[in-house]
Amino acid sequence: MxxxxxxxxxxxxxxxxxxxxxxxxxxxxxxxxxxxxxxxLDAAQNTVQETVAILDDGYNALDKLISATHETGWKEFSQGPWREYRAFERRWHQRMIVQHFKLERYFGKDMADTLIDLDDVPMGPTHTGNAKEDPAVGRYNLQKLAADTEYTVRSMTVTQDIIDEDIKAGKPDGLMEMILAVNSDRDTASRQLKEYDAGSIRLLKALDGRLTELGASKVTVVNTNKKD
Known part of the structure; x- marks a missing residue:
């Protein structure tokens, strides 16, 4: 026992x-x-903050580039504002590539490709900047949209150079058509910048939704004015 x-x-x-x-x-x-x-979750939230900074820097640079085109031809433009933008764009492009991998890690490839699609890095403009083209072109790839905007600006200033030279040479033929083309490009560039801004907001909203799915806290507003 x-x-x-x-x-x-x-x-x-x-x-x-x-x-x-x-x-x-x-x-x-x-x-x-x-x-x-x-x-x-902390790393994901930091990634969103970094993405905001990248998108904001891109918007400001494009806005500055467009603003510098007023009655400016390519010869002058290329030596100042455009050269400055290209220096910025090289650094910005590298930041976007790094950010792509971070977004893919924390939010998925679809979110990363909305910023920049590394499977389809453009070798040139994705369209000619024609105002009649679908505004949705490049909507879901902000890097391409920025490249399109830069191309439109270059087209505008090259045409302005031709206008200035023809005026000096006293050649009125086709002058009005070229002036209209410059105005059209200016409108297109403004539209592209607005679309870049709208596309940035769409991306950030989508990232915020993914953060909520990951468990980030979110304030719920209670309607205290609801009637019985």
Whole structure:
């Protein structure tokens, strides 16, 4: 009887120890999982903030580029505002590539491709900047839309150079058509900039939705004026 009691006590102690260890391990696993999820969410939120900065820098640079085209021909424009923009664009493009991989990691490839599609990096403008073209062209690739805008600006200033030269040479033929072309390009560039802004907002809203899915806190507004 004494031996049975001893065996029972030993078995009970062993089982208790095993259960304690299992419980401790499970608790540690849950804590580690929560910590990893929290770290992932923090990194995702930082990625959104970085994306906001990249998009904002792009908008400001494009806006400045368009503003510098007023009655300015390509010869003058290319030596100042355009050269400055190209220097910015090279750095900006590299930032977008790095950001693509971060967005893909935390939010998915669809979000990353909305910023810049590395599977289809354009070698030139994606369209001619014709005002009659579909405004939705390039909507979901903000890097392409920026490239389109820059191309439209170049087209505008090249035509302005021709206008200035023809005026100096006293050649009125086709002058009005070219002036209309410059005005059309200016309208197109303004529309493209607005679409860039709208596309940026769409992307950020989509990222915010993904953050909520990842567990980010979100304020719920309660309508206190609701009638019974």
């Amino acid at each position: 004494a031996e049975n009691s001893l065996v029972t006590a030993v078995v009970t102690a062993v089982l208790t120890s095993l259960l304690t260890l299992a419980g401790t391990y499970a608790l540690q696993s849950r804590q580690e999982a929560r910590a990893q999820a929290s770290q992932f």
